[in-house]
Amino acid sequence: WNLQIKFLHGTTTLGFIYEGGVIIAVDSRASMGQYMSSASVKKIIEINPYLLGTMAGGAADCTFWERVLGMECRLYELRNKERISVAAASKLLCNMVYGYKNMGLSMGTMIAGWDKTGPNLFYVDNDGMRMRHQMFSCGSGSTYAYGVLDSGYRFDMTNEEAYELGRRAIFHATHRDAFSGGVARVYHIQPGGWVPIHPGTDVTELYYQYMYPSRAEGVEEVVMAE
Amino acid sequence: RHYGRGKHTLRVASRANTHTHTTHKHKRMSFQPYQDNGGTGLAIAGPNYCVVAADTRLSTGYSILTRKSSKLITLGPKTVLASAGMQSDAIMLRKVLRMKSVTYEHEHGKPMGTTALGQLLANTLYGRRFFPYYTFNIVAGLDDEGVGAVYTYDAIGSGERVSHASQGSAQALIQPLLDNQVAHSNQTTEKRILSLDDAIALAKDAFTSASERDIYTGDTLQLLIITEEGIREEHIQL
Numbered sequence: 001w002n003l004q005i006k007f008l009h010g011t012t013t014l015g016f017i018y019e020g021g022v023i024i025a026v027d028s029r030a031s032m033g034q035y036m037s038s039a040s041v042k043k044i045i046e047i048n049p050y051l052l053g054t055m056a057g058g059a060a061d062c063t064f065w066e067r068v069l070g071m072e073c074r075l076y077e078l079r080n081k082e083r084i085s086v087a088a089a090s091k092l093l094c095n096m097v098y099g100y101k102n103m104g105l106s107m108g109t110m111i112a113g114w115d116k117t118g119p120n121l122f123y124v125d126n127d128g129m130r131m132r133h134q135m136f137s138c139g140s141g142s143t144y145a146y147g148v149l150d151s152g153y154r155f156d157m158t159n160e161e162a163y164e165l166g167r168r169a170i171f172h173a174t175h176r177d178a179f180s181g182g183v184a185r186v187y188h189i190q191p192g193g194w195v196p197i198h199p200g201t202d203v204t205e206l207y208y209q210y211m212y213p214s215r216a217e218g219v220e221e222v223v224m225a226e
Numbered sequence: 227r228h229y230g231r232g233k234h235t236l237r238v239a240s241r242a243n244t245h246t247h248t249t250h251k252h253k254r255m256s257f258q259p260y261q262d263n264g265g266t267g268l269a270i271a272g273p274n275y276c277v278v279a280a281d282t283r284l285s286t287g288y289s290i291l292t293r294k295s296s297k298l299i300t301l302g303p304k305t306v307l308a309s310a311g312m313q314s315d316a317i318m319l320r321k322v323l324r325m326k327s328v329t330y331e332h333e334h335g336k337p338m339g340t341t342a343l344g345q346l347l348a349n350t351l352y353g354r355r356f357f358p359y360y361t362f363n364i365v366a367g368l369d370d371e372g373v374g375a376v377y378t379y380d381a382i383g384s385g386e387r388v389s390h391a392s393q394g395s396a397q398a399l400i401q402p403l404l405d406n407q408v409a410h411s412n413q414t415t416e417k418r419i420l421s422l423d424d425a426i427a428l429a430k431d432a433f434t435s436a437s438e439r440d441i442y443t444g445d446t447l448q449l450l451i452i453t454e455e456g457i458r459e460e461h462i463q464l
Contacts, residue, residue, distance in 0.1 A: 030384075035398060038378075038386055059384035064352045103356060 010179025012141030013043055013054040014149060014169055015110045015121050017134040020159045022112045022119045022189035024052050025166030027141065027174050028182030028200065030059055039182035040200075048073055050193040051089055051113040056139040057106035057126065065107065069093045086113040090122035090130055098128035108138040114191050141173030141180035148172050163188065163197050171206040260312055260360045261286055264442025266394030267297055267308030268432060269366035270408055270425045271374030276452040277422070278306045278366045279429040280394075281437070281464060283445040284313060293445035300457060301327055305340045305367035306450050307347070310394030311381070312360040319359050322350055340367035344377040344385060351383030358382050362393035367452050374452075396436035396443045403432050426451065430462055437464040 010031040015024045026043040029036060043055040045063065047070040055062035072092050076084040084092075090111040097105055105126040112121045123129070123136045135153065137145040148169040157165065163186050170184040183200035267280035284295035299320050301307050307323065309316035326346055327338045338346065344365045351359055358381045365385075369375040378391035390408040392400040407428055410417040420428065429449060437444040449460040 032380065037380070038388070040388065041386060058382070060348075060352055060355070060380060060382040063384060064348075064355075105355075 010177075011043060011056040011139030012137065012145050012170055012173035012177060012180040013056045013108075013110065013139050014137040014142070014145045014166065015054065015112050015135070016149060016153060016162075016166070017119050017121050018154075018162050019156050020162060020188070021114060021191070022121055023162045023166045023186065024054060024110070024112055024189065024194075025170045025184060025186045026054055027139075027170055027180040027184060027203070029174070029180050031179050036181075041182070042185075044185055044187055046194070047089070047111075050083065050115075050189075051086065051111065052187060052189060052194050053093075053112075054110045054138065056108040056142075061105050061107045061126070062109055065093060065096055066109065068096065069111075083115065085115040085117065086111060086120035086122060087115075087117075087132070089113070090124050090132075094124045094128060094130040097124070097126050101126070101128055110136050110138065112189055114189050114193070119189060137169070137173075139173075139180065141177035144173035144176045145169040159188070167198060167201065167206070168210060171203050171210055174203045175207070175211075259357075262311060262360070262395070263291070263313045264395045265295075265297055265310050265313075266392065266396040266400065266433070266436060266440070266443045267310050267364055268390070268392040268400055268404065268429060269306075269308065269364045269376040269378075270390045270404065270420070270429060271366065271376040271388075272420060272422060272425055273374065274368075274372055274453065275422045275425070276306075276366045276368060276374035276376065277425045277429050278308055278364070278450045278452070279433060280308050280310070280448055281433060281443045281445060282448055283443065285442050288441075290445075296448055298448055298450055299324075300450075301343050301365070302337045302339065302367065303456070304452055305338070305343050305365060306452060306457065307343075308364040308366065308393070309361045310397075311362045315359040316361045319350065319361055319363075323347060326350070340365065340369050340375045340377075343367075344375075344387070347377075347379060348383040348385045351379060351381065355382055362397075364391050364393055368454070372454060392432075394443070396440040399436045399439055400432045403435070404428075422451070422453070426460075433462075433464060 013026040028041050030038040030041045045053040045066045047053050053066040073084045073089055107126040109124050123131045152165045166186045167184050174180040183202050185200050186198040188195050188197050264285040265281050269278045280297040282294055284291040299307050331337050363379045365377040376391050377385050377387050379385040390404040405411040433447045444464045447462040447464050451458045
């Protein structure tokens with residue numbers, strides 16, 4: 001009989017640039033068909049202390065190629081005695097996967113960082129697409145996240161407003177998308193590098209805060225075991 | 227999507243020329259490289275121990291090929307690999323990993339640790355990204371600090387370190403039980419850390435229950451207990 005190997009898929013990831021830098025927010029659910037294989041996946045990949053990548057699509061594809069990207073970025077640093085730009089890093093990744101175009105890789109990732117030209121956010125996917133813009137969301141829950149992001153985004157937000165917007169967008173996506181869930185993670189990319197703001201807030205706890213604020217007793221920060 | 231080197235369709239012509247009304251019996255032969263041999267594995271990580279368990283039943287379709295096939299292998303002095311899925315791929319995978327880990331030991335003068343073996347497995351699995359090993363793996367052991375470590379993988383090497391994991395045909399039966407008892411999910415009572423004896427008892431209970439409800443899980447339970455002293459083995463009838 002025909003056996004199909006199912007891989008880990010299904011996600012909401014988002015990123016946006018604002019006055020204070022770049023915010024990256026993700027969920028943590030991994031599904032294999034209709035089985036939820038994990039609720040604690042790390043979909044933010046720490047390529048190096050100043051570059052972040054996100055994971056959407058095939059989990060193995062994303063982690064493997066972003067790890068190779070990390071190696072190439074390090075080699076660039078050693079050869080050129082300076083940090084690689086986000087544009088160059090995203091192009092390295094893009095060119096790597098373009099060689100496998102139409103072979104079945106599934107990867108929709110955002111590469112974000114702060115380099116000489118300021119805060120940068122690029123979207124790279126398995127089709128070889130590479131785009132630079134100030135706001136992206138990838139994954140099965142991206143449509144829900146875009147709705148929340150578009151309605152709440154302003155370039156001149158404060159840091160706290162930005163963290164809240166990212167977390168809220170992830171929450172609403174996890175609420176409506178069956179393939180997103182777990183915890184919401186938010187990272188902030190500042191001039192010196194990235195900082196985890198919310199390492200992992202359980203989205204079921206956020207439910208009461210956002211949907212029934214009068215009933216919420218206060219959201220407990222749940223730091224997931226690393 | 228069918229994974230393999232493409233679907234080859236061979237059509238054997240029927241004797242259509244001689245008969246007017248014939249049901250054309252086309253023998254469609256395609257490349258079917260995979261089969262599921264059933265079976266289940268689990269692992270639980272503790273503060274200074276790791277418990278790995280797997281059943282020993284090997285099946286194909288509705289038949290049992292053998293009741294005495296092991297799914298566990300020691301990769302390092304403190305590391306065990308459990309592979310569920312297709313056992314021929316699992317056997318090849320073990321050979322490849324053994325070869326790579328022995329080479330590492332010769333080159334570095336020390337055996338591979340659990341974390342390193344986990345990464346080795348992930349990279350080996352991804353190396354076959356376009357014709358995967360049909361195996362669902364758990365790497366379990368003690369990390370460099372002596373704390374229990376469990377890594378769980380999908381077929382192409384997407385891995386994650388967790389406190390407990392199960393893979394195989396009874397995964398959907400065992401995983402919720404482990405989530406509840408090891409990680410204390412969805413419980414209102416106070417959380418407690420499992421002792422080694424508790425973890426062993428839990429593993430046994432998980433398998434005896436899974437064997438009742440999953441036809442592919444049963445026969446004998448092979449249990450490996452990894453502690454600072456080494457790796458201890460137990461066998462329990464299911």
